[in-house]
Amino acid sequence: MIKITTENYVAEARKAIKNQVLQKALEDLQQRFGPPTALSYQKLLEGPELRLIAQDIRMQAIENLDIILEKLAENIHQNGGHVFFAKDGQEAIEYALQIARKHNVKRIVKGKSMVTEEIGLNTALIDAGIDVTETDLGEYIIQLAGEHPSHIIAPAVHKTRNEIGKLFSEKLDIPFITDPPKLTQEARKALRKKFLAADMGTSGCNLACAETGHIAVVSNEGNIRMAATMPRVHLAFIGMERVVARLEDHDALVRLLCRGAAAQKMSTYVSYIGGPRSAGQVDGPQEFHLIILDNGRSRILADEEFREMLCCIRCAACLNVCPVYRKIGGHSYGSTYSGPVGAVVTPLLVGINQAKDLCLGETLCGACQDACPVNIDIPRMLLALRFKLAEGDSVWNVTPADRKEKAIYSVWSWMIRHRSVYDFFLRLAAFGQNILPQKEGMIRRLPPPMSGWTQSRDMKAIAKQSFMKRWKKL
Amino acid sequence: MYKSGQREFINRVKNALGHSADNMERKRKFFDLPMSEKDRTTLKGIENRTPEEKEKLLETLIEAAKPINLNVIVLPDVSSVTTAIVDLVREKEPEWGDKKSVAAWKHPLIASLNLTAALSEQDVSVYFTEFEDGQMEDDLPIETREKLRQHIIDSYIGITSADFCMADTATLVMRTRPGQARSVSLVPLIHVAVIEIDQIIADLKELFTLIKWDAEHQKEGLTNCMTFISGPSKTADIEATMVHGAHGPREVYLFVIS
Ligand code: SF4
Numbered sequence: 001m002i003k004i005t006t007e008n009y010v011a012e013a014r015k016a017i018k019n020q021v022l023q024k025a026l027e028d029l030q031q032r033f034g035p036p037t038a039l040s041y042q043k044l045l046e047g048p049e050l051r052l053i054a055q056d057i058r059m060q061a062i063e064n065l066d067i068i069l070e071k072l073a074e075n076i077h078q079n080g081g082h083v084f085f086a087k088d089g090q091e092a093i094e095y096a097l098q099i100a101r102k103h104n105v106k107r108i109v110k111g112k113s114m115v116t117e118e119i120g121l122n123t124a125l126i127d128a129g130i131d132v133t134e135t136d137l138g139e140y141i142i143q144l145a146g147e148h149p150s151h152i153i154a155p156a157v158h159k160t161r162n163e164i165g166k167l168f169s170e171k172l173d174i175p176f177i178t179d180p181p182k183l184t185q186e187a188r189k190a191l192r193k194k195f196l197a198a199d200m201g202t203s204g205c206n207l208a209c210a211e212t213g214h215i216a217v218v219s220n221e222g223n224i225r226m227a228a229t230m231p232r233v234h235l236a237f238i239g240m241e242r243v244v245a246r247l248e249d250h251d252a253l254v255r256l257l258c259r260g261a262a263a264q265k266m267s268t269y270v271s272y273i274g275g276p277r278s279a280g281q282v283d284g285p286q287e288f289h290l291i292i293l294d295n296g297r298s299r300i301l302a303d304e305e306f307r308e309m310l311c312c313i314r315c316a317a318c319l320n321v322c323p324v325y326r327k328i329g330g331h332s333y334g335s336t337y338s339g340p341v342g343a344v345v346t347p348l349l350v351g352i353n354q355a356k357d358l359c360l361g362e363t364l365c366g367a368c369q370d371a372c373p374v375n376i377d378i379p380r381m382l383l384a385l386r387f388k389l390a391e392g393d394s395v396w397n398v399t400p401a402d403r404k405e406k407a408i409y410s411v412w413s414w415m416i417r418h419r420s421v422y423d424f425f426l427r428l429a430a431f432g433q434n435i436l437p438q439k440e441g442m443i444r445r446l447p448p449p450m451s452g453w454t455q456s457r458d459m460k461a462i463a464k465q466s467f468m469k470r471w472k473k474l
Numbered sequence: 475m476y477k478s479g480q481r482e483f484i485n486r487v488k489n490a491l492g493h494s495a496d497n498m499e500r501k502r503k504f505f506d507l508p509m510s511e512k513d514r515t516t517l518k519g520i521e522n523r524t525p526e527e528k529e530k531l532l533e534t535l536i537e538a539a540k541p542i543n544l545n546v547i548v549l550p551d552v553s554s555v556t557t558a559i560v561d562l563v564r565e566k567e568p569e570w571g572d573k574k575s576v577a578a579w580k581h582p583l584i585a586s587l588n589l590t591a592a593l594s595e596q597d598v599s600v601y602f603t604e605f606e607d608g609q610m611e612d613d614l615p616i617e618t619r620e621k622l623r624q625h626i627i628d629s630y631i632g633i634t635s636a637d638f639c640m641a642d643t644a645t646l647v648m649r650t651r652p653g654q655a656r657s658v659s660l661v662p663l664i665h666v667a668v669i670e671i672d673q674i675i676a677d678l679k680e681l682f683t684l685i686k687w688d689a690e691h692q693k694e695g696l697t698n699c700m701t702f703i704s705g706p707s708k709t710a711d712i713e714a715t716m717v718h719g720a721h722g723p724r725e726v727y728l729f730v731i732s
Contacts, residue, residue: 025713028714032714063491064491064500064504065491066484066487066493067501067504069487071504071505073478079698083478083480084478085478085479085480085482085484086479087479087482091479135721136711137711137720141712154710154711156711156712159712160713161713180713180715180717181717183712184712184720185719188719188720191721196627210505212695212696214696214700220707220708220709220720221708221709221720221721221722222660222723223720225656225660225721225722226660226661226721226722228699229656229657245504246504247685248679248682248683250678250682251678251679251682254678255678265642265704266645266702266704268703268704268705268706268707268708269701269702269703269704269707270701271700272696272700273698274696274697274698274699275698277650277698279652280652281650281698282622282623282652282655283603283622283623283626283656283657284650284656292483294483294486298486298487298489298490299490301490301491302490
């Protein structure tokens with residue numbers, strides 16, 4: 001399994017905020033994608049309303065996922081492909097290893113896939129003695145550096161050209177260069193060798209189509225086409241929710257996906273893959289396998305409050321507008337999925353208590369929903385998660401995160417409903433605050449148990465005269 | 475072989491959704507629906523497109539091609555395309571090594587270019603990606619397949635046609651068939667595509683409607699690999715600098731015969 005470090009959220013976020021290079025990169029990234037994506041929705045033939053149509057298509061698919069997945073599998077079988085349904089990451093990995101063994105696979109080229117990150121496929125394959133190469137340029141850089149991606153679409157956004165130049169000169173044994181076109185050419189050269197020598201290619205899937213039995217894979221670089229074309233075997237991984245019923249559903253969704261992901265009208269390559277090569281075809285894989293993964297998704301599906309999250313097509317548009325992501329970057333989230341989408345998905349997948357800081361850290365500003373190509377109400381779900389954290393929840397096994405806070409709020413809520421008690425405490429506090437450190441009418445530090453409130457903000461001091469009193473005088 | 479895990483999996487999904495076992499009703503709602511009035515109108519629109527409308531689409535295509543650095547060249551006939559390709563081959567240098575060779579689809583339009591003869595002057599070989607004698611079976615000697623693969627890898631220009639080109643996004647649409655290898659548009663440094671103006675359609679909606687409802691296209695469906703190509707391969711993974719030719723072709727030329 002992949003190592004989840006959501007508990008380091010606060011510490012990692014602190015580090016990220018101090019990292020000047022990262023701050024600049026994140027700001028540039030949001031500038032580059034955020035406004036152009038919004039503009040690209042405006043320019044759609046149907047206008048931004050198309051997002052609502054797309055949301056409806058996705059929701060219908062999710063609510064009928066049983067028959068849609070059956071149809072998908074049936075059609076892929078008919079096209080000569082294999083389908084494996086994996087309950088969890090372990091089963092998916094075991095299946096992948098079995099296929100690799102059957103074909104005596106020594107070298108694998110990987111197209112970017114968040115699901116395989118989620119289940120930690122790489123480690124398992126490497127442990128089995130297989131040479132695994134990430135082929136998306138950003139992912140390749142991250143792999144050479146021994147790190148994890150920090151953005152869904154731009155995994156190496158936190159790396160500078162100097163760092164990459166140094167990395168390449170060490171790992172690829174070339175002179176130190178920093179020019180992006182030259183660096184890209186070096187990667188092209190190194191990876192081409194890998195593509196041509198690989199026995200197996202793996203990929204994710206952006207969105208499948210049940211009625212035809214195809215998976216659509218999208219890329220700008222062409223690496224996914226390479227991985228799905230040149231090796232003998234193609235193994236594709238898909239989260240069970242990434243499917244729609246009909247071909248025409250792809251019209252709205254492909255257009256929105258390309259816009260949401262990179263403000264493009266169409267990504268350079270979109271391939272619909274339905275099976276292995278057929279008789280007489282010169283190239284393409286001999287065998288095609290699709291691994292459909294649950295890994296906690298059916299639990300999300302069962303809860304109507306969170307079902308909507310399964311409409312997500314992992315385009316990263318919400319990361320590109322999120323004010324929190326902009327400051328803390330992807331690594332702080334401590335798991336595969338970062339940003340607003342991660343703040344909801346990660347707690348639901350790994351445990352709400354364990355990943356509690358993720359949903360507490362977001363601002364509820366709503367920018368994510370406006371940017372989302374399928375209009376997912378992330379703020380609503382963040383609130384729902386916070387409610388569970390405050391009150392506890394037996395279905396999701398949540399223990400109240402902070403009993404002290406809950407106690408304080410219970411007292412507070414009782415107090416404000418009792419006017420005379422409230423007035424008394426107000427007077428007491430107005431008097432007591434004089435001994436607290438203050439600056440320009442703001443209190444710098446509250447005493448325990450309220451000290452957390454002023455840890456990273458000042459609090460306005462209580463006025464000498466309450467509004468009620470002044471009102472009476474008027 | 476491994477058991478597929480399907481039944482258990484689907485039951486878990488069914489339970490999560492609270493659906494009963496009977497799902498014929500829901501299936502009917504989604505699949506095997508008859509053609510709608512809207513689909514009919516779309517098909518009619520494509521079928522009855524006037525020459526002026528086709529010119530319009532071509533203009534849209536040319537505009538859409540600019541921001542993605544796709545070179546669109548409109549030429550009056552096949553022989554001028556041949557000349558243009560011969561010039562391109564003369565002008566462009568190979569990426570790996572210095573021997574120039576070209577890989578091309580077996581396709582009627584490409585065949586009519588007579589490239590083998592036209593390029594023999596420059597001593598450039600043209601490899602067509604087909605099995606000899608139209609061999610269809612998969613029990614071909616492994617060397618036959620290997621040899622073809624090597625030819626494509628060694629070629630620095632790949633020449634294909636396409637099934638369609640979507641004007642809205644300047645996107646070539648290719649389906650896979652014997653003789654029309656996928657890697658020709660992918661592995662060589664330069665991709666050249668040749669189409670006729672009639673192959674231009676408006677957008678994704680027209681494409682999907684054609685594939686789903688047009689009698690001829692319906693038969694073939696998507697095939698086992700349908701690829702959209704919009705311009706040359708690109709990446710911006712290093713400090714957001716746009717670079718062409720990440721893994722796929724660095725340059726794409728689209729010749730439209732009009
Ligand atoms: S939540 Fe919406 S914007 Fe965010 S990754 Fe998913 S689909 Fe994209």
